[in-house]
Amino acid sequence: MHVPSLLLSFIPREPDRIDTTRLRLALAAQGIDRTPRAIQQQLTSLSSDHPIRCIATSKPYQWQWRREARGYEFPPMNAHTALTLTLAFEYLSPLLPQATLQHLRSQVTRAKEVLGQSGSVAKWKNKVRVLPRGIQLLAPKIAPEVLHTVYDGVLQERCLLVCYKKRNAKSAEEFEVHPLAIVARGSLITMVCTKKGELRQLHLHRIQSISLLDERVRVPASFDLDRFIGEGNLAFRKGGQEIFLRALFDTAAVTTLEETPLARTQTLGEEREGRRLLEATVPDTVDLRAWLASYGPMVEVLEPRALRDEFAANAKKLARLYK
Numbered sequence: 001m002h003v004p005s006l007l008l009s010f011i012p013r014e015p016d017r018i019d020t021t022r023l024r025l026a027l028a029a030q031g032i033d034r035t036p037r038a039i040q041q042q043l044t045s046l047s048s049d050h051p052i053r054c055i056a057t058s059k060p061y062q063w064q065w066r067r068e069a070r071g072y073e074f075p076p077m078n079a080h081t082a083l084t085l086t087l088a089f090e091y092l093s094p095l096l097p098q099a100t101l102q103h104l105r106s107q108v109t110r111a112k113e114v115l116g117q118s119g120s121v122a123k124w125k126n127k128v129r130v131l132p133r134g135i136q137l138l139a140p141k142i143a144p145e146v147l148h149t150v151y152d153g154v155l156q157e158r159c160l161l162v163c164y165k166k167r168n169a170k171s172a173e174e175f176e177v178h179p180l181a182i183v184a185r186g187s188l189i190t191m192v193c194t195k196k197g198e199l200r201q202l203h204l205h206r207i208q209s210i211s212l213l214d215e216r217v218r219v220p221a222s223f224d225l226d227r228f229i230g231e232g233n234l235a236f237r238k239g240g241q242e243i244f245l246r247a248l249f250d251t252a253a254v255t256t257l258e259e260t261p262l263a264r265t266q267t268l269g270e271e272r273e274g275r276r277l278l279e280a281t282v283p284d285t286v287d288l289r290a291w292l293a294s295y296g297p298m299v300e301v302l303e304p305r306a307l308r309d310e311f312a313a314n315a316k317k318l319a320r321l322y323k
Contacts (some may be wrong), residue, residue: 003032004046011052011104013069016064022099035130036060040146065106079118082111083125091130094184097151128217132186139187140205144228149210150191153179159215160193163208174206178217181225183234201234232283243284246303248275262291275300298317 012018020036043063046052051069054146077085083206089108093101110128115122123300143217153187160179165172177193177200184190189204199220228234231241234312235288249257254276257268262280269277282288284307301308 003027003034004042006030006032008050008052009041009042009068011065012102013065013110014053014067016102016106017055019058019060019062021060022102023063025099029155045280072080077107077110077114078085079114079121082114082118083121085111086115087125087128093255094189095182098148099154099155100246122129128262131173137187140203142189143207146204146207147189149212150179150207153212153217154170154182154191156212156219159213159217160210161213162202163210164202165206165208167206175214176213177202178219180217180219180223183225183229185219185234192228192234194218194223197225199228199233224319232285232287241283243276243304243307245280245282245288245301245307247278247292248300248302249278249295250275250298276303 006027007023010018011032020039022040024034026041040061043052043054051066053064053066055064084274085104086108089104094308096104115125116277148276149160150160157179159176161174161176163174175195177191177195179191179193181192182189183192191202191204193200194242194253197220245262251271251274254268255276262278263282266278266280269279289307289310292301293314
C-alpha cells in the first residue's frame, strides 16, 4: 500500500482523531520515514478528494474521517472480518500498545455496525467463551500512564526510567531499564527487560512512575523470549534450571496427564496398586509445587529428594493445623 493509502487507513472516524506525530510513528512502523510537516501537507492535499477533516485547534494538528464517510474502507469490511476484529480487540487489548488501540477503535465501531447487519455471523460472539483454568485473581491496578509508556518503550525500542517498588520493600528504587518484551500471565502483566545488562522481570502494577528516554534499547545477543519463558523464568524459580521429577499418581488423576502431559519428556509407568509412576524433566518452580499440591493425597513425590522432603514437611504442618 502506498503512502497516501496508508495515511488514509490510519485515520480514525469521527469522533476519534489522530495527530501527525502518531501518524509519523505509524508510518515508521511500516519502514517509511516522513516528517510531520510532510504528512500534514500530504493530508491537506488528500482532503480535497476525501472526506477527511483537520482539527487545527491544537498542536500537532489532528485528523479524522467525517462521520458521514461511512462507505470508505480498505478493503470493504465483511461480516467475518468484523467478527474477527471485534473478538481480537476484546481479548488482545491488554497486549496492544495504546497507539494501536486508538487506531483500531473506529474500525471496531464499524465492525459492530457490520455485525449488526450480518444475521447468523453476529450470533457467534454469544456462542463462544474463553475461560482461565483454576481460580482467576482480579487484576492489580496499573496506572494508565505506566501501561502506555511501557508499551511505547517496547514498541519503539527505547529505554525507560522507572520508579519500582519490589514486593515487601519499604521504599521504591529508581533505575533505567532496556525493555525487551511484555508477557501477560493470568492477571499480571510483566515487562521483561535488562537492568545493567542483567535480565529482569518487572510487574507493571509495581511501577510507581515512569518516563520514556531517547536512548535505544540494547537487546542481548542470546535473548529469545520463547526460550526465556520455556526455561520457567516467569514462573518463580526455586533452585536450579530443571529437575527430574518422579511421582506416583492415583489412576483417577492419570487421565488428565495422558490428555494434557506435564512435559514433552513425560512418561507414565504401568499401573501398580492403583497408582502410576510419572517421570519428567521440568523447571523447578513455585508453579510446579502449586500444581502438585492441587492433587492433594492423590500424588506422592518420590524424587528429587529435596522436593519430597519439602512436601513431607508441608504435610506435617497441615496435619498440625487441621489436627
